[in-house]
Amino acid sequence: MLELSGIESGYGETQVLHGLSLEAQQGRVLAILGRNGAGKSTTLKTIMGLLPLKSGKIVFEGKPIARQPYDVAKSGIAYVPETRDIFPSLTVRENLEIAAKRFGGAAPEWTMERVLDLFPRLGERMDNGGTQLSGGEQQMLAIARGLLMNPRLLILDEPTEGLAPIIVKLIHDKLQDLKAAGLPMIIVEQNFGFATSLADDVVVVGKGQAVWTGSAEEIRADEAAQHTWLGV
Numbered sequence: 033m034l035e036l037s038g039i040e041s042g043y044g045e046t047q048v049l050h051g052l053s054l055e056a057q058q059g060r061v062l063a064i065l066g067r068n069g070a071g072k073s074t075t076l077k078t079i080m081g082l083l084p085l086k087s088g089k090i091v092f093e094g095k096p097i098a099r100q101p102y103d104v105a106k107s108g109i110a111y112v113p114e115t116r117d118i119f120p121s122l123t124v125r126e127n128l129e130i131a132a133k134r135f136g137g138a139a140p141e142w143t144m145e146r147v148l149d150l151f152p153r154l155g156e157r158m159d160n161g162g163t164q165l166s167g168g169e170q171q172m173l174a175i176a177r178g179l180l181m182n183p184r185l186l187i188l189d190e191p192t193e194g195l196a197p198i199i200v201k202l203i204h205d206k207l208q209d210l211k212a213a214g215l216p217m218i219i220v221e222q223n224f225g226f227a228t229s230l231a232d233d234v235v236v237v238g239k240g241q242a243v244w245t246g247s248a249e250e251i252r253a254d255e256a257a258q259h260t261w262l263g264v
Contacts, residue, residue: 033058033216034079034097034109034185038088041078048074050240051088056185056233061217063231063248065224065262071240072220073114076189080104080111093184105135110183114190114220116174120162124154127162127173131180140182147176150206168199175206186210187218192226200226224262228252236261 034056042048048071056062064072077083079090081101090097098104105111118127132144148155151172157165165173171191178186191207192200200223207230210217221227228234228248236244236251238261244251251257 033093034218035091036075036079036088037091039075039078039085039090040087041074041083041085043074043083047086048240049078052237052241053088054235054242054245056216056218058216059214060232061211061219061230062233062235063227064218064220064235064237065227065251066237067261067263068222070237072237073189074240075237076111076113076187076218076220079187080109105181108184110178110181110186112171112174112178112186112188112191114193116170118162118165118170118173118177123159123161124165124173125158127177128154128180131177135181140180142179142182144180147179150179150209151176168195168202171195171199171203172206175203179210183215185216185218189220190222191219192221192223204230224258 037053039049039052040047052071052075064075066072074083078085079097081099081104085099092107092109098107128144128147153169154172154176157169162170191203195203204226207217211230219227219230228251231248234246234248234251235242236257243261244257
């Protein structure tokens with residue numbers, strides 16, 4: 033579904049990715065794991081066109097991916113960044129309507145009603161501004177907004193960062209629901225248990241390269257790889 037081949041990317045003169053390759057498959061969840069600074073978030077930003085692709089190839093559904101973030105989003109990829117990036121001056125309703133009106137189409141799979149069924153807490157906060165939400169509520173809003181883009185692939189960067197355990201479990205359960213519904217996802221996550229309990233496939237990134245590839249079951253059983261590349 034999404035294939036990265038020999039990707040080189042980074043920030044200005046600083047190169048972070050050094051020939052990274054990976055593949056996300058239709059109907060499956062891919063977890064990208066690695067230590068801080070390994071290149072995980074850089075990978076996602078390069079996919080989304082937020083960082084330049086210096087070398088290599090990115091193909092989505094058989095076609096080279098667009099290089100402008102807006103065009104990547106139009107192609108069917110929704111991105112939930114680590115920083116969440118909700119609009120703080122807008123209400124929950126307005127944050128959601130921006131995506132719903134632009135990406136809803138004639139018969140959208142994801143509607144305002146459906147995302148509020150998934151995250152009923154947002155329905156209670158529709159008239160609250162972004163700055164009035166807790167971290168967990170902001171994460172729910174960021175995911176709901178991504179779903180209203182009606183994506184064919186959902187990408188999440190550190191969805192549990194800074195959240196209380198009870199909210200982490202809630203987010204886990206909701207992503208499990210999305211997986212059960214067949215939505216392909218790529219998840220970058222430091223929480224090993226969270227990531228491997230959701231993922232079908234795992235790529236471990238180290239020093240800007242894919243250093244381990246296999247199933248979630250295999251990485252849970254590979255203590256040597258966990259110690260070497262993840263510090264688990």
